[in-house]
Amino acid sequence: MKRFLVTQLARLGDIVQAIPLLQGLKKVYPDCWVEVLVNKKFSEICTLMPWIDEVVTIDFPRVGQLLVGDTASLEKAYGYLKTFYSQLKARAFTRVFNITPHYLGVFSAMLSRNNQLDDQESSEWQVYFKSVTMQWNTLSFHMSDLYICIAGLEPSNEQVRLVIDKKSKQWADEFLRAYGLQGDEIIIAFHPGASTPHKQWPRDYFIRLGKKLLETQRIMIMLLGTEDASDLCHHFGNRCINATGKTTVAQLAALLQRTHVFVTNDTGPMHIAAACGTFVISIHMGKENCFTTGPRTLRGFTVQPALPCHPCQYPEHCTAQTCKKNIEPDLIYELILRSLNPHQYSNSTMLSMDKAVVYHAGHDPMGFWDFYPLTHKKLTIDDLMHRLLRYVWKHTLDYSCTTQNSTNIQAYVQKLGITLEHFYKKNDSLKIHCCELDRALQELSALCGQGMNVCKDIIRYAPSALRFHKCLQRLAEECEKIDNALATWKERMPILRPLINTFFTHKEESTGDDIEQLAQEAYRCYEQLHTRCGMLRALAKEYQRQSMQEVTKAALQTAFA
Structure with a gap:
């Protein structure tokens, strides 16, 4: 039996984008055993992926404490890592696929392999992967397709879907009922947070968008993310569902399944929503680019600033923040209406593309994931x-x-x-x-x-x-x-x-x-x-x-x- 290890030590969204790779391995090698090596902090998402046979986690906070904590000991840190990778290496994997976008993944993959060099280690795709991680705006593929190519698989049109457990679905039903929802209400969810400031659409824009929706549409707004976003609730009154900081990953996925439209920055929950079948409107600013990290779903729109400097290589040095200002709330409002009433609109119905460009997903002639302008x-x-x-x-x-x-x-x-x-x-x-x-x-x-x-x-x-x-x-x-x-x-x-x-x-x-x-x-x-x-x-x-x-x-x- 073939044993594969997929090393993905990056963040939540990167793990979700590995689903096509995991699906592909199970399809080509039906009897194979697939393990994934992930950061312990993001391991819960793996329980929603039935293509994974075993999850191996590395505890980075513990390693950090051993290296620089109050009881730091280089000997203990070395001992922990040596034991961890020795046990991993002893599993004698047929192949190890590193899809971590930094050198920590390369290091982990080398320590997890057998001494005998496998063909994946010398893969030309791995060299290309290392090259684009230095300058992401040079990547020609969607990340999920790049992972597929690294594993030597062919692109697939199969839809990405997470499998949510019954308990989490029941929790979501009870949570929404507590806000008086009966099941037929239209829910528009906002995720205003992101891992870095340059990825965050202005909060004032979320507030303006929410108020306009509440004034003109019979909807409920749901806030998702960390507790930092909970302060937006008072702007929306009693028609706001506050789920910030209250969910596990599985519960978040269950709430997203109940959501009609999800407005989000380029984040891990964006990828989860896409894998739940939710209609996603994603906003990509700074160095984020829908062509490489956009939501892998045919149900959604992606929005990017119409600027020659986008995607930006060093957004942290930009003081103008023009890319954020260019994507205005009125545009997102129009896209929400299109998603709720698709029969009233067609792609020929013009949207202004002066400041921002709206894309929808599809496939290129080779079957790779692609994004095309709506107008x-x-x-x-x-x-x-x-x-x-x-x-x-x-x-x-x-x-x-x-x-x-x-x-x-x-x-x-x-x-x-x-x-x-x-x-x-x-x-x-x-x-x-x-x-x-x-x-x-x-x-x-x-x-x-x-x-x-x-x-x-x-x-x-x-x-x-x-x-x-x-x-x-x-x-x-x-x-x-x-x-x-x-x-x-x-x-x-x-x-x-x-x-x-x-x-x-x-x-x-x-x-x-x-x-x-x-x-x-x-x-x-x-x-x-x-x-x-x-x-x-x-x-x-x-x-x-x-x-x-x-x-x-x-x-x-x-x-x-």
Whole structure:
């Protein structure tokens, strides 16, 4: 029997986003045993996931006390961790999947594995994962899909659903009855909190939204989250249900199942609500981006500021907070009405997209999770690159950089073009940006070619290193110059950062014992980047070609009409 360990030591929402991975493992390996390693603080959510056979928890507060507490002892801390990971390692897992977005997960996964290197440890997807954790705005996939790819699984359209126990459902019924609810009332829930300030929509906006709803609609407002949010209750009078700080995770899920619309920041409860089938209106500000961490549900809207600086890499340094101000209460109010009365609206019913963009979820031509604008917006080079890069990563990380033939690329671009045409408006400047991208990719490819040639020379001279040490030193300096030239493109054309960051992350992962081995690994890094640049260039040129065909066809139809 195959035994798998999934290491997710991040927060509540990250664990919920692992459900498609867990579902996929059980579907591909029906008789497998799946264990998850999680932070003890967030372990309760795992009881709602029937795909998990055993939950292993690590007590970080205890480790912290052993390291820096009043009775700190390095020896005790080391002893605790050594015993913990020795017992974990003794379970002899077939595979260990690290999906923790920081190096603590890498550390844990290494200590949990058998000594024998498994193919997952050297996975190209793990290198990509490490790269994007340094700059989340370079991620081309939804996190749940990235987890699936790390495990070597295919994307699935299967809906994510938590399984809530009968006791928690009964508790929710009794809790709501205590507020006089009989079961047919419309409940709009608010979650004003979040783990960091930059993720929190202004409280004043929640108050304005709630008051407008109470004035115009026959609804009840329910407040969820920590007790810090309870002060909002007095703004809503006796039509407010205060559940802040009063629920377990299972009870929270049960209340969310009874909720008609959930208005929330990008938080763990947002993902729980999506997995309960609740209609979710999520607000993403600062560095939060619906394309990577939005709710995985077809029942909802996601809202983001229409700003060129979003998503922000360093929101804690921003004093303007424009992204918060741009998402106004009136917009969220309109979206709530749409969710309650969908037959009265259609996507063609215009919403103002000047300050914020509203998205709804769907799938891309490869089956990956995606978000599309509710009303047509101009297609930008970033919108296009986001989807083209998914194809590049999928076909170079999965298949060891085997070149895709033109027929496959044409078929993908054709499907992508049809999808984008349905949701986006044409942008005349896109052609210029595509030409600039083509020139940049040509230059990157040329630099990669130079790097490959330098590595070949190093490999040739390495066996006689003492004799050719000056020559090898000169070649190493040439290699450094090439890398510096590649690095400049991160600022010259930011949309290329995902490719370049992954190149450098992969290069830093080199483990060769001598000059020759290091040169061989560096050659492979240049070769991979060269392949990816070529594939991305082919995709962009094919998109331009098909777009021009459509323009010509439309012009001829107009001329002969």
